[in-house]
Structure formats: C-alpha cells, structure tokens
Amino acid sequence: MKNLLTDIAGVRVGHAQDAAIASGVTAILFDTPAVASIDVRGGGPGTREEALLNPVSTVEAIDGIALSGGSALGLDAAGGVQAWLAEQGRGFRVRDAVIPVVPGAICFDLLNGGNKAWGRFPPYRDLGYAAANVAAADFALGSVGAGLGATTANFKGGLGSASAQTAGGVMVGALAVVNAVGSVTVGDGPWFWAAPFEQDNEFGGRGLPSSFTSDMLRARLKGGPAAASAENTTLVVVVTDAVLTKAQARRLAMIAQTGMARAIYPVHAPLDGDVVFAAATGKKAIDPLSGLTELGMVTANTVARAIARGVYSATALPFPGALPAWSDRFS
Template sequence: MNNLLTDIAGVRVGHAGDMTLASGVTAVVFNQPMVAAMDVRGGGPGTREGALLDLANTVERIDAIALSGGSAFGLEAGGGVQAWLTEQGRGLNVRGAVIPIVPGAICFDLLNGGNKDWGRFAPYRDLGYAAAASAATSFTLGSVGAGLGALTANLKGGLGSASAQTSDGVKVAALVVVNALGTVTVGDGPWFWAAPFEVDGEYGGRGLPETFTPDMLTMRIKGGPAATAVENTTLAVVVTDAALTKTQAKRLAMIAQTGFARAIYPVHAPMDGDVLFAAATGERTIDPLIGLTELGMVAANVVARAIARGVHAAAALPLPGALPAWRDRFGN
C-alpha cells in the first residue's frame, strides 16, 4: 500500500495544470466501469452527471471522474476526459454508440491571483484531456491538478490521498481536493483537526494542542463576512475493492463524508460545495450491514487523513499576496 487512491487495483490518477492560470484538473480513470454514487453536503455544489448517479436512475457504472478548478467553467473538464476515453473505445455501448460516462465536480479558484482572462473558451476541456492521458498508478500530492489553485481560510489548500484496510482486509482509499471555506488546522497553530487519525506521521505528527482555547474554536472562514456560496468546495473520491450495489455505494459516500467533519472546521456550510463520489470495483464480498458499517468508518478516517495530507503537502502559489503553505509556517 502506497497510501494513495491507486492502492485500489484498476484505478489511475492524472493531473494537468497551468501555473499562470493557477488552476488545473485531476482525472480519476477506471480500467473497467465501476459502480458509483455521490453524496452532496455543501450548499453551493457544482457537478456534472450528478442526476445520473441518483439511485432512481438507470446507469450504475462510470468510466472516470473529473475534478476541476475554475468553478462552473471547470465542468468542461469532464468533456476532455470523455474525449480521451472515446479515443480508447471506452464507454457505455448503446446499440453501437459508445458513450463514456464521466461524472465530475468543480471548486472555485477564480480569485486566487491567477490569470483567468482566457478569452472565449476556458481551458478546462483541454486540461481534462491532458489529465486523463497522463493517468497512472503513481501521482503527486499537494498543489497539483485540481488542487493547484485550492485555498483554505488560512493556508494553501491542495490535493491529498490516503488508504487503509478493514479488519477483513477490504481496501478503501480516498483522493481529496481541499478548497475549504474553513480551516484544516486548529487556530493559528500547526495542529491538524484530523490529528487523531494520522498514520506514521504522514502530516507532520504534531498531534493536537494540550488544551483548546476559545480563540482556537473561533470561526475562521475564507473571505470573512464577504464569503459567498461559490467560493469554496472540498471534493473527494473514495474507492473500495468491495462488491457494492449502487445503493450501498451511496451509503458508503454518506458515511465517508463524515471524514470532512473530522478534518475541516467549519464544514458543509451554505458557502461550501462539498461533494464526495464513492466507487467500488466489486472484487470482495462484504456483509451488507456490519461490513458496510466498518467500511464506511474506515473510509471516513481515510478521507480525514487525505484532507490533512493535501494541506500538509501543498506549496504556496508564486503570486503576490498568496496564502502561505503549512510548510512555510511550520516546516516539515
């Protein structure tokens, strides 16, 4: 296990970004179509093919997931991922017409100082294609892909990943883009809210403060009183090698999203667009009650860890007035 989403066999991840733009795309590509569902908790989401993932609807399996910066402009990234899959002959076959199924979600990074004057067409379709074309089992964390331009209330955001196994050896892993309204750290210190779930010092090993002061619990949000519904989002993809129905994948997504609350303060606000996708390869049978409960519990822990890892690995944007990275303030 490499503590990455790609610890689940059949999953690849690719990034594409533009530092001048200060934005990018991450593509999660599945070697075979996977059962998937989605859970939305934030008050300002931006999604592609979200209705398709509703339990009442017919299609159960997807070919890839596109995560992008750029707010609503970034929804075009899914078209780029779809174009690459089309070239590979991948997709749902409807009487000879092959249609790649690519849900996606976006985060708002339009005010991070990058040059967003892109002319008539936004660059996200091409970035989506490049991200899918570069997808591999090894990938970078931090200020890359959809996390390139991500920010939190007090520090540079980024892209993180983590993995674990249940007591029965069922694998689950997460990839998260952290562009949160709130903070991932406690007060003005180096401690991560997700500290209780840390494994092997993966985000600095600082633990939690000895005591919590009222100042540490004061609300710190991006934009302060001027915060709006479209400025913030945390996006996550959770994948397991368990055999799940679409309904069970939805339950996994719901439980796993509690990991957001373990790592971000505050979270799921009217100003957030928090979205989590859950997908399953179908390799291992699990008990539908106790087994799914444990899987969700471990998935939530993995999501919390991935959030902290994303901020811990991030690098500040090389732009005037840019927020510092965790490492700038607290070292390694």
Template sequence: MKNLLTDIAGVRVGHADDAALASGVTAVIFDTPAVAAIDIRGGGPGIREGAVLDLANTVEQIHGIALSGGSAFGLEAGGGVQAWLAEQGRGFAVGGALIPIVPGAICFDLSNGGDKAWGRFPPYRDLGYAAAVAASEDFTLGSVGAGLGATTATFKGGIGSASAATRGGVKVAALAVVNAVGSVTVGDGPWFWAAPFENGGELGGRGWPPQFTPEMLAMRIKGGAAATAVENTTLAVVVTDAALTKPQAQRLAMIAQTGFARAIYPVHAPLDGDVVFAAATGAKPIDPLAGLTELGMVAANVMARAIARGVYEATALPFPGALPAWKDRFG
C-alpha cells in the same frame, strides 16, 4: 500500500495544470467500469452528470471522474476525460455507440491571482484530456491538478490522498481537492483537526494542542464574517475494492463524508460545495450490514487523513498576497 487512491487495483489518477492560470484538472480513471454513487452536503455544489448517479436512474457504472478548478467553467473538464476514454473504445453501450460516463465536480479558484483571461473558450476540456492521458498508479499530492489553485481559510489547499484496509482486508482509499471555506488546522497553529487519525507521520506528527482554547475554536472562514460568495468546495472521491450495489455505494459516500467533519472546521457551510463520489470495483464480497458499516468507518478516517494531507503537502502560489503553505510556516 502507497497511501494513495491507486492502492485500489484498477484505479489510476492523472493531473494537468497551468502555472500561469493557477488552476488545473485531476482525472480518476477506472480500468474497468465501477459501480458509483454521490453524496452532496455543501450549499453551493457544481456537478457534472450528477443525475446519472441518482439511485432511481439506469446507469450503474462509470468510467472516470473529472475534478477541476475554474468554477462552472471547469465542468468542461469532464468532456476532455470523456474524449480520451472514447479514444480507448470505452463507454456505456447504447445501440451501436459507446458513451463514456464521466461525472465530475468543480471548485472555485478564479480569484487566486492566476491569469484567467483565457479568451473565448476556457482551457479545462484540454486540461481534462491531458489529465486522463497522464493517469497512472503514481501521482503527486499538494498543489497540482485540480488542487493547484485551492485554498482554505488559513493555509494553501491542494490534493490529498490516503488509504487503509478493514480487518478483513477490504481496501478503501480517498482523494480530496481541499478548497474549503473553513480551516483544516486548529486555530493558526500547526495542529490538524484530523491529527487523531494520522498514520506514519503523514501530517508531520504534531498531534493535537495540549488544550483547546476559545480562540482556537473561533470561526475562521475566507472573507471573515463578511463572506458572501459561494467560492469554496472540498471535492472527494472514495474508492473500495468491495463489491457494492449502487445504493451501498451511496451509503459509503454518506459515511465517508463524515470524515469532512473530522478534518475541516466549519464544514458543509452555505459557502461550500462539498461532494463525495463513491466507487466500488467489485473485487471482494462484503457483508451488507456489519461489513459495510466497518468499511464506512474506515473510509471516514481515510477521508479525514486525505483532506489534511491536501494542506500538509501544498505549496504557496507565487503571487502577491498568496496564502502561505503549512510547510512554509511549520514544515
């Protein structure tokens, strides 16, 4: 396993971004339609096609997911991913038409120093198309795609991913765009909140501090106590090769979202738009009670690791006053 979302067979990931814009798009493409659901915990989400994932609604499977910077402008990224899928002849059959189902979510990166004067139309639809074209089994982590302009309270954010398997061999993997209002590190030090779940030195092997002081536990958020804008989000996708129903996929998303609390402090704030998409490719049967519980447990750990890797692998933006990357300080 490569410790990536694409350790799940039939899943590919692609990035497209613009260095001057300091923003971009990440596309998750499913080679065959995947059962999917969503769980939203943040106070300021920006979602495309979220209603289609509601358990009461008809469509059960999706063809891709679009994650984007650009705040509400980035919702157009899903149209680019959808356009590429349509060119491949893939979609939900409605009469004689095929409609690719592409949910998505956005994070706010409009004040990170990049040039957002794009004219009449924002570039996110084209970036979404390019990200879908670029989708493959190997992809880069850190400050790329939807994570290019991402930040946290203390360090540069970015794209992270991780994977694992249950004792029975069911795989689960996560991808996160880390643009949280809170901090992924303990205080201002090198330690990650997700350190207990680290696998193979993927977070630098620093562990936790010898003790937690009141200063370490103090709130660190973008803008400090005067923060007022809804300008933050952690977007995540968790995928498994288990065979799940749509309600089971939503339960997986809900359990996996607990990984946010293991990696970000504070989390799920009114200033965040935290969301988790869960998808299942259906390759392996699973017990609906103990099996799904174990899968969710592993997924939450994988999610925490993916979030921490998004900060660990990030690089600073080349603008005055930009947040440092973790590796600039401790790498």
C-alpha cells in the same frame, strides 16, 4: 501500499494544470467500469452527471471522474476525459454508440491571483484530456491538478490522498481537493483537526494541542464575514474494492462525509460545495450491514487523512498576497 487512491487495483490518477492561470484538473480513471454514487452536503455545489449517480437511475457504472478548478467553467473538464476514453473505445454501449460516463465536480479558484483571461473558451476541456492521458498508479499531492489553485481560510489548500484496509482485508482509498471556507488546522497552529487518525506521521505527526483555547475554536472563514457563497468546496473521491450496489455506494459516500467533519472546521456550510463520490470495483464481497458499517468507518477516517495531507503537501502560489503554505510556517 503507497497511501494513495491507486492502492485500489484498477484505478489511475492524472493531473494537468496551467501555472499562469493557477488552476487545473485531476482525472480518476477506472480500468473497468465501477459502480458509483454521490452525496452532496455543501450549499453551493457544482457537479456534472449528478442525477445519473442517483441509485434509481439506470446506468450502474462509470468510467472515470473529473475534478477541476474554474468554478462552473471547469465542468468542461469531464468532456476532455470523455474524449480520451472515447479514443480507447471505453464507455456505455447503446447498439453501435459508445458513450464514456464521466461525472465531475468543480471548486472555485477564480480569485486566487492567476490570470483567468483565457479568451473565448476556458482551458478545462483540454486540461481534462491531458490529465486522462497521463493517468497512472503514482501521482503527486499538494498544489497539483485540481488542487493547484485551492485555498482554505488560513493556509494554502491542495490535493491529498490516503488509503487503508479493514480488518477483513477490504481496501479503500480517498482523494481530496481541499478548497474549504473553513480551516484544516486547529486555530493558526501546526495541529491538524484530523490528527487522531494520522498514520506514520503522514502529515507531520504534530498531534493535537494539550488544551483548546476559545481562539482555537472560533470560526475562521475564507474572506471573512464577506465571504462569497460560491468561492469554496472540498471535493472527495473514495474507491473501494468491495462489491457494492449503487445504493450501498450512496450510503458509503454519506458515511464518508463524516471524514470532512473530522478534518475541516466548519464544514458543509452554505459557503461550501462539499461533494463525495463513492465507487466500488467489485472484487471482495462484504456483509451488507456490519461489513458496510465497518467499511464506512474506515473510509471516513481515510477521508480525514487525505484532507490533512492535501494541506500538509501544498505549496504557496507565487502571487502577491497569496496565502502561505502550512510548510512555510511549520515544516
């Protein structure tokens, strides 16, 4: 167990980023197609192939997922992941045609201090290809890939991951790109909202404060009252080795959204584009009611942990006025 999404067999993750533009891409690849669906709770989402993931749509399984910075311009990243998969002969077959199925989602990082004057075409398609090309079982956390340019209301955001196992031995992993309009910490202190679910001091072991003040509970919003509606999003991918239908994957994604509520304050706002993808590799059968409920509970906790790890692992961007990292204040 590496406490990563890739603890699920047959899953690989790769990052590619450009330090000058302060943005990047993360590719999640499946060795064999995975049944998948999506749940969107934020008011300002940016997604690709969302309709395909609806349980009533025909295609059952996907080959990968692309997460990117760049706002809507970053949706090109999925094309780069598709290009890499096509070279491997991977994809949905229609007679002699092969079409890699790669949904994607983006977060807004265009105002983080990086140089976004990239010319006619944004770099995200090439970054998507590069991320897929280096996908592996081990991958970095923090200010990497799609999390390079991420921020929160008070600290640098980033990319986090965690994994867990149900009492029945079903595995689940989560990966989160934390670019929230709210805060992942209690007030401006060292405590993470996700502290009750922490395992093995994975994000500092600070617990919760002994009591809560009104200042701790006031809203901290990125950009203050003038925050723009499209500047924030937390992206989450959860993968399990359970056998799930597409409808059950949708339900798992819905339950997993609870993990965002346990880790980010406030969350699911008109200012956010919060999205959860849920995918299943289909190795272990579960009870469709009690088993899925237990898996959802564990998955939500794992999402909360992944979000906290993303901020805990992040490093500040090297630009004037950049937000500090949690580690700059509390490591």
